Amino acid sequence: MRRSTTKPPPQVSIWTIEDVHQWLTTEVKVHEACADKFKEAEVSGESLVEFKKTDILDLEIKHGPAVKITCYLEKLKEGSQFESEYPAYVGNWTKQQVNQWLLQHVKVYGKYGQRLLDEDVSGNCLVCFKKQDLLDLDVKSGPAVKIMAELRSLNKKPEPTLQPIPHTSTDQTEASKSFQPELSLAQATTTKQPESKNQGMGEHESGKAQLTSGSVSARKENQQPPPENVGVERKEKLTVVEPDISMITLILQKKLENLFKDDFKNFHFHLCQYKTSKFKPISQGKLEGKDTMDTARLMTDYYQHEAVYVTIDILKDINQRQLASELENEMGPLKQPRLSEDVLKREANQGDKLKNLLTCGSNSLDNYERFVVVVNKSSPQQQQYLQFLSKLKLFCVLDFDPNSAAPGGLCHSYRESRVANLHTPAQYQGQTDLVIKNLNLYRQTSWVFCNGRHDLDSDSNKELDYKNWLRKSCRDVEQLVALICNPEVLPPGRRLIIFLLLSPVHNEKDPVFETYRALIKHTEEESIITICESRSTYLKWRELIQEKCDFEIDRLSIYELTLSEISGTIMAMGPQNQSCGRLLPSSGSSAVILKQKDEDCMTALDILCLNQCENIYDENSSEFQDFRVKVEEEFYRGGKVKWWNFYFCDKDKEKPFVKRDKYETMKKMIRSLSKESKPCDLLNLFHHPGCGGTTLAMHVMWDLRQEFRCAVLKDNTLPKTEVAVQVSRLMKLDSEKPSPVLLLVDDSKETENAHDLVHCIYKDAVVDGSVVNVNDAPSCKVIVLNCVRSCSPKEQYQRITTPSQYITASLKPEEQKDFEKKLKELKETHEKPENFYSFMIMKSNFDKKYINDLARNTLESFDFSTKKAQLFAFLALLNTYAAESEISLSLCEDFFGMKMFYSVAWKDDSVLHRMEPYSNLLIIDRVEDWGGYKAMRIVHYSIAAACLEELERSCFLKVSDIVMEILHCDLFFSVGVVKHKFVLSIRQMLIERQRKKDSNEREQFSPLIDKIHSQQGRQTVQEILEKASPRFETSASIPQALARYLYINERDFPEAVKWAEKAKNIKENPYTFDTIGQVYKSNLKCNIDKEKQETSHNPEDLNTNMKLAQNAIRAFKRAQELANIEDGHDEAADGNDSEDYPKKSYTVYGYVGVLDIASLIFEILSRLPFFEESDPMKKKYLQSFLKGALPITSVYMENNEINNRYVEIIKEHDKFLLSLKTEVKEIFDLLNCYFMYIKGNNSEFDIKNHFTVCSHFKKYVTLFCSAPEEVNKERQNNPNLNLKINIEERRLFLEEKQADTFAGILYYLDKPAKEIEEITECYVFLQQQQNFVNKKQKTKETINYILSNIVLYIVKPKSKHVKSYSYLSDLLLKTLQDVGLHYPYPDPYYLALLLFWPSPTQENKEIVTYVKAIRKSYRKRLTSLFPNRSTVAHLYLGKEEELKRLVSKPQLDENFKPMRRDALAQLWRSGDIFRDKAIINPLHRVTGTIEQGEVYANYAKLKIPVRPALIGGIRSCYSTEKVSFYVGFAISGPLAYDIQYEN
Secondary structure, eight states, X not given: OOOOOBOOOOOGGGOOHHHHHHHIIIXXXXXXXXXXXXXXXXXXXXXXXXXXXXXXXXXXOOHXXXXXXXXXXXXXXXXXXXXXXXXXXXXXXXXXXXXXXXIIIIOOOHHHHHHHHHTTOOHHHHTTOOHHHHHHXXXXXXXXXXXXXXXXXXXXXXXXXXXOXXXXXXHXXXXXXXXXXXXXXXXXXXXXXXXXXXXXXXXXXXXXXXXXXXXXXXXXXXXXXXXHHHHHHHHHHOOOOSOOHHHHHHHHHHHHHTSOHHHHHHHHXXXXXXXXXXXXXXXXXXXXXXXXXXXXXXXXXXXXXXXXXXHHHHHHHTTOHHHHHHHHHXXXXXXXXXXXXXXXXXXXXXXXXXXXXXXXXXXXXXXXXXXXXXXXXXXXXXXXXXXXXXXXXXXXXXXXXXXXXXXXXXXXXHTTTSOEEEEOGGGGOSOHHHHHHHTTXXXXXXXXXXXXXXXXXXXXXXXXXXXXXXXXXXXXXXXXXXXXXXXXXXXXXXXXXXXXXXXXXXXXXXXXXXXXXXXXXXXXXXXXXXXXXXXXXXXXXXXXXXXHHOOOOGGGEEOXXXXXXXXXXXXXXXXXXXXXXXXXXXXXXXXXXXXXXXXXXXXXXXXXXXXXXXXXXXXXXXXXXHHHHHHHHHHHHTOOXXXXXXXXXXXXXXXXOOOOTTHHHHHHHHHHHHHSSOSEEEEEEEEOTTSSHHHHHHHHHHHTTTTSEEEEESOTTSOHHXXXXXXXXXXXXXXXXXXXXXXXXXXXXXXXXXXXXXXXXXXIIIITTTOOSGGGGGGOOEEEEEEEEOSSHHHHHHHOOSSEEEEOXXXXXXXXXXXXXXXXXXXXXXXXXXXXHHHHHHHTTSOHHHHHHHHHHHTTTOOTXXXXXXXXXXXXXXXXXXXXXXXXXXXXXXXXXXXXXTTOOOOHHHHHHHTTXXXXXXXXXXXXXXXXXXXXXXXXXXXXXHHHHHHHXXXXXXXXXXXXXXXXXXXGGSSOHHXXXXXXXXXXXXXXXXXXXXXXXXXXXXXXXXXXXXHHOHHHHHHHHHHHHHHTTTOSHXXXXXXXXXXXXXXXXXXXXXXXXXXXXXXOSHHHHHHHHHHHHHHHHHHHHHHHHOSSOOHHHHHHHHHHHHHHHHHHHHHHHHHHHHTTOSSOOTTOOOSSSOTTOOTTHHHHHHHHHHHHHHHHHTTSTTSOTTSHXXXXXXXXXXXXXXXXXXXXXXXXXXXXXXXXXXXHTHHHHXXXXXXXHHHHHHHHHHHHHBOOSOXXXXXXXXXXXXXXXXXXXXXXXXXXXXXXXXXXXXXXXXXXXXHHHHHHHHHHTTOSSHHHHHGGGGSOHHHHXXXXXXXXXXXXXXXXXXXXXXXXXXXXHHHHHHHHHHHOTTOTTOOOHHHHHHHHHHHHHHHXXXXXXSHHHHHXXXXXXXXXXXXXXXXXXXXXXXXXXXXXXXXXXXXTOOBXXXXXXXXXXXXXXXXXXHHHHGGXXXXXXXXHHHHHHHTGGGGSHXXXXXXXXXXXXXXXXXXXXXXXXXXXXXEESSTTXXXXXXXXXXXXXXXXXXXXXXXXXXXXXXX
């Protein structure tokens, strides 16, 4: 054996692409085509050294050359050359000779030899092979070892003799062609009767004789007599007889010769599967290794004369229709032999079978919640018969036709009438709930392209052959299948999978069949049905399933119906579509049809139509009467109201729907709002749970559906921008003019959310291009009817300023009479209406005795050890403490250990049956989340609460016991989409705090925690929350709630810090850090309270308190940093909310927290013996120390051990204490800017924070701003320092009045003139002493001086301290020259806007520069501190000149003195304030343009950029338009108010 010779490794990594190509062709000696593929793939030397065999195979190079290249490459990297271990003659073998050696000498199976032949394994490749290379070619381990052993043994043997293999080589078949006669099939079968010469021959000789005869006949063709004579003779002698089998063999062999190798293999496969004949299929073993002649002979021997027709059928099946057609044309007078009766026997009544499969025996497609369709390639001619897909509630379609999305394809056809989102299987990977959300599953059909998509021009969208599909796409499809079959996504028994085979599936190497195999790994075969376009397609599919999956699909298959019959049968099934279409009101009392595709696009909305419920049933049928009884019974028992309930009452005028007393009021309010000019309005309806609030709102909508396009928001969790887009679509649908919309938002907890929705709708539906004509404005109207569940509806109604109404759990006498009357009506049509408990509760006027008796009687034999009792207790707890809670039916079934089979449809009663005797208090409702599912709850909130009380009274079962039992159950917390909502309800009842009845503040803890605390105290509360924490391991809310409980109720600060830190470790956000800060702050306050009660001083207390304070400040600062970062995002991440603050309301709480701690530290220090606040001198020491003017060692004090220890501790914390005063002042200035400049997101919290900040500032002033008598005393003691004291006195005065900042001076627009006069006087004095200050201070004071003059002029124009406009302008110009355009604060540029804004008589071309400068400065200074916040204007452009033209917001507000401040604030927020003449009269309306979405104020040739004051103030269509508006001056630049388009 020779070994490779070693030489230094070449520098392969520097090879070019050409060098690699040359090496492959000259050294490795592979075919040029292989080398070209490396070149096409741009493989350089640097890439080549990283290549493995799999990488070469990916270049579509066959296995033989790939192994050879890999072997040579390994030697190249080692620095050696490849030398064969085997005799040289082996390397010279062709791939055919390798095949001959394997079959004749190694004696392996023919399929292994063929495999190596197909993969181009010639001798020079074989010598590079190792055992693994053979295994990679699907050669089993035994034969692979044998081949390698035989190969090695060639070194010891003589060269083997290789014989050509008969009937396989192309050369042989081509040679045989040369002497075959060119006969048609008709000629071959219409011949003379054979003479006796060959009759005695055996079968083989007969064949030879026939070939010879044919050959001679062909050669002597020219010697035959004239054709016409022959024809006469043949007419006498020829008859139609059984065809000559040998001649048929030749003709068949000729046709098979036209097939490529893969097609010929496919022909063999179909031949093994052929069942249409009376004969059994030919076994695969008999076909092994057969060439075209052998195959033809085998077929004619086996099928006799039927072989031709078998061949035609199979050629059609493998898509060789041209060859099949040629055979059919050559058939001549032959007739197709009669097939057996068994084959032709058809299954009767397949139409009924199809109905039963799709509806489980009913006549309605509603039986299944969702359908999944798997479909293969279709033809354009089939599309007209596939419209039935639009009738099915499709979850997804798995499409294996890459041309489906192109014109003529199935997907393209479906999307003409319905909406489908186009996906790939890879998009189904990831967390289930995120996949559902991102792909919009349930709401719209997902059309999944499982093997390429040719309408997209990229390599990744090409159709793959089976092998590559298996490698690249199969895994993704398997994951897609796993998600579809997840019982939490599509519960078994409630989904049906349909294999729609529109073309044959030829063999198991088909992605469609692989998908079937993937499906049956996850679901029962009974949940899959098959619909085939033809019988032959079905027979192949059935055989495949039988052989490979061992399952009989006949009873689950449709194959006798045509596609037209299938389509007609499905389209005729219920629920019926409305014959005239669903109608919407339109302009001029007209109506438009709501198309299904349009409705598909508005997935968030349940749209109420003009003809809702009409023409769906035959209303004279018993089916309709039964349906009516069922719907009414569900509603009056406690189910959610449906449009049907109102429809039934409208049909029977003598039995009207019971109206609550606020019904007429609500209608009037809606009609009144519709007439107002404001394009988008909010109307709140506050209601007690279970008192009919939602029913009242829907009743009003039903009766207004002729006037408005009405819709109910189905999902409150959707992004508001998405809802706004859909509302906009509904408003403008199929109408030249927009139509008014009435939108019901049901059970929104926070009215602020509804306000946000109104703003989004205003922007999208109204501003962004809807109103293109001023005449359309009145009809461009959206009213959001916000139905809010509340424990104190009346109080909430009284506190709110927007249009509102409320109803409570109390009926007026008239309402009670209506309910009495309705009970009598129900007795006529229903059995035992007394059991309609929800109705009876309202009829009894929510009588507590009735409810308590009902609970007591039902729970008489309650046994908590049973599953049904546990489940009922869980429901009672949830329905009492978590709004809108229920348990999904599938989860209830899992809890009971029930299993859903295919044969079982929706069996709600089976769960209710298990729940007896409690089932009379339970109802099963449909929940719209996650595509819709059924869930169980107690029929009424008050019954659930009464049952909890009864369980505690008679069974001694406390709510804590029930909570612990829920938390103990692993099933509820296992992964699952539907379980997710149940888990959220559990979390909600543990942490969600309600508003206090008499204010907007919230209670300290959730009602459940309050209840448990009052009953059992800390230990039980802590046990529950500790048990809950690992159940919600990704949520910070539970440990946060426990931390709050421990520090507020129990004063256990170490334990509280532990749980607060745990919450922070789960999620770092403003709320978790704020909780840590609050724990330390509470600990600090507690310590101070204790120390106040103690008579003696302990220095160590100071040390402890300093550490607590520093920890608290660190936490609050981090909370504020995160708030500023997160505020920039529109959508907060899940779990980012806190029960301490509503979403996005944290704003400045971190800053306020720091002020809280600083105030406590100042208090602690002022109580030290040498800093006592009561002693003026000691207070001065403290003031000087905190200002950094006096070291602690210089402070006069008694020399004792306690004081000395105090000094040591203060020195330890010296850095922290000395930075405190400066830090506090900076925060005051910052918050001053916030409250002055920024538009608050949540006024309730801003007011509270403002109050707190003011309180701290008063303490700050008391400590740091010396009283006048102290200053006078200082002046007398130091007469030489008079000037310095005077300057310091003025500055302290300004600091005390918060007038030392630009924002602080603006506050005086709304204060008495005397105060701003004093401030201006101070600045006048400081201006005169500017030689004594640095440049920075001088600039700041000059800017403030100019502003104080402007404010003073506005407040008191005739004041003697006011400087003239020209003086102020000159001073500002000088200041602007000094500071340039890069001043760190926007203040000087704000003054430039006020003084230099153009007027009709003067024009300042620099104004554009100042606008750019103020925007830039604002971004740098304030945007980072208050991101995503809008600014407000305090001064507006009036009609006068110079300073007279400045109009302040307080001056405008004077016109609304009687109005409440929150109502006035709402007018400013909405922009409605500019509809009042008192506002408009003093203001100047500026003309301008909108270009590329930007607003400009135009003055001659000057274009000044201006920002819209309101979100959505301009349309988003980038249309260039003329506009007019009012100008307001904000710290971020000029703002445009009340933008009006000229056209």
